[in-house]
Amino acid sequence: MKHIIIVLCALLCSCQMIQRPTKAKIRAIPTDPLQKSIYYIENNEAEKALQELEPLLVNNENPEIYYLTARSYAAIAELDNAIIYYQKCLQLQSDYHPAYNLLKEIHRYRQITLQRQIDNLKEQQVTFSSSGRGDINAVMRELNQSYNRQTQIYLAQGTAFLLYNNPPSNIADFAELEAQLRDVQDFIRERKQGYVSSLKKQSFTDPLYLKVLNMRSDVTKKHIQNLVTQSRLELEQNNIANAIDLLREANTQTSRFYEDKDSNIQSLVKDDQIESLSRDIAKQLINTYNKSIDVYVANRSKYEALQQWQDIADQNRKIEENMENLIQTQVVQLMRFEKVSPEKVQRHPSLIPLYQKLLKALPDSDKKGEYHLQLAKCFAEQKNYEIALKHAAIAKKDLGSYRVDDLIEKLVEQIKRSGK
Missing domain, CATH: 1.25.40.10 (Tetratricopeptide repeat domain)
Structure with missing residues (x-):
């Protein structure tokens, strides 16, 4: 007290x-x-x-x-x-x-006052249950009312x-508020119809549950908009790394509006605005990754002239990290907006120029074998078997026969069938 x-x-x-x-x-x-x-x-x-x-x-x-x-x-x-x-x-x-x-x-x-009341009611519930004394039904009714007030x-x-419209303040407040709304939404679900795992996502229509779900959706949407606004301000000040972090967080938040087939948790309420936001964020993120890579390549050239080997290594690490993130962003975009299946997305033709850019920027990367292997698969998907075979042969040198021989065998067979 x-x-x-x-x-x-x-x-x-x-x-x-x-x-x-x-x-x-x-x-x-x-x-x-x-x-x-x-x-x-x-x-x-x-x-x-x-x-x-x-x-x-x-x-x-x-x-x-x-x-x-x-x-x-x-x-x-x-x-x-x-x-x-x-x-x-x-x-x-x-x-x-x-x-x-x-x-x-x-x-x-x-909230603090009500939580104390809830804790007291829970203690009474335990006491009445163990002693067999007291009106436990009255306690349960009052507890239920307290949860609704919460x-x-x-x-x-x-x-x-x-x-309230202040992006930095809103961004700082979002995590706690969203967690509270998410927890109470899950609690309503469990309190009304048992465990979440036993309930189909789209079958829950409790009005209070839906009200919280809609509030979570609106709060998250505003958070995404604030992150995008702040990322633009960071870009204007040439703080590219900060801009990327904000856009990545925005991109992560948009994913919560898209249905996860492997989860029983209902996704947030998607509308045309979130669809447009999601596309815009992916586009901005790809552009910002490209800008960051250009900066790191330019920095590397300066360090090479000065023979600053540790700085060169740091720039190479940043180039590779951002290139891989760029490729992954493109993969997510293809799956989300173009509906490319997970089985085909890694071989999509739009990834070819990205892997080529990565290899051009980092010809001596420790992972160049993996990149050549991905290029081989992408070219094979386009039925450009000869170029695919060249990349597969390079990949074999780094990855070994057990990773590449099956693909090479298939490519050779395809070339023979085509009469080349």
């Missing part, structure tokens, strides 16, 4: 921003209603502040008025009203940081996240 009291005190103090006047700070009460409301808030007279603010709310689009109204309601512990007016403030100015921060504090306080808190946090 002690830590909850501390949180509540911190919440109310942060909402009120109380500054008890000293003799040196005493000033006359302003005549302007807005300034007068600020004066009353600073002097811990929230009811008087609300009296000044109420007439100002009529047909007014000044976000500060709604922010001050919310602070006043929070100061007198009317948190439902405080939430309403913080949200209205953000609707008028989506980057109003103080409103978002205090709104988060209210949700956090409610879900509503997480949904409210999602609403605040969607209203």
Whole structure:
């Protein structure tokens, strides 16, 4: 209980921003209603502040008025009203940081308080079950209601996240919020119909479950957009590595909207916007990988002129890593958008120029045998058997007969059949 009291005190103090006047700070009460409301808030007279603010709310689009109204309601512990007016403030100015921060504090306080109630109810449940005493049905009903209230808190946090528009802050807040929504979604599923593994993905239609699923989808979509926005800012400052990291995370998040046939977990709700976002991210990621490779190749040339061998090795490692990531991005794009099967995607003709670029940039790579083998398979898929055979022969030198002989035998047979 002690830590909850501390949180509540911190919440109310942060909402009120109380500054008890000293003799040196005493000033006359302003005549302007807005300034007068600020004066009353600073002097811990929230009811008087609300009296000044109420007439100002009529047909007014000044976000500060709604922010001050919310602070006043929070100061007198009317948190439902405080939430309403913080949200209205953000609707008028989506980057109003103080409103978002205090709104988060209210949700956090409610979450902590409710979690303690849930823990107490769980203890009662265990006690009543083991002793055979007490109304366990009443406890279960109250516990169920508490879980539903907890879900509503997480949904409210999602609403605040969607209203607030500050990419760095949103990105920082996403992981915790998404985990909470995911956990409560899974919990609803298990609580309603047993274990997840026994349930088909598309058969679950509980309204609260779907509401959380839609909120998760909207929150994740906004997170993806924020990652793309930040990646562009990083590119403008030539921070290519940071831009790639952000785009890779965005690409990973988009994959959660696409159905996983090997999983019973329902994918997020895909729409035309996420399809467009996903294509755009893949395109940007490929372009950024190419730009990074060009930079590393140029750096390597400078280090070669200076005979800086360790730096040369570092640039080669970065070139190979980014080239392989570029190829993998292309593979995912082919599977996701072109519907190329996993069995055929590694032999797709669009991979040929990528492997050729990789070998040109790194002719002495330790993995050049693997790259030549992939090229052999890609050319064979195009029925260009002679070029495929040349790459297979090079691959054999590095990989050995056991990896390549079967392919070489098939290629030779195809060449004989074609009469060449």
